[in-house]
Amino acid sequence: xxxxxxxxxxxxxxxxxxxxxxxxxxxxxxxxxxxxxxxxxxxxxxxxxxxxxxxxxxxxx
Numbered sequence: 001x002x003x004x005x006x007x008x009x010x011x012x013x014x015x016x017x018x019x020x021x022x023x024x025x026x027x028x029x030x031x032x033x034x035x036x037x038x039x040x041x042x043x044x045x046x047x048x049x050x051x052x053x054x055x056x057x058x059x060x061x
Contacts, residue, residue: 010051017044 017040024040 006050006053010047010049010053013043013047014051017047 020040024036
């Protein structure tokens with residue numbers, strides 16, 4: 001399996017998520033903003049999916 005461009009996008013999203021993590025979860029803890037937690041969850045799920053996805057299957061002739 002080779003790494004493709006969307007795998008690198010997923011890795012960059014996960015790396016950026018390390019820094020955004022504190023802002024999001026401190027906001028949830030003190031402000032009870034659960035919608036922001038939902039958005040952060042979708043962000044992390046999509047980042048993991050992009051970093052692990054192998055791409056579309058190629059048609060073999």
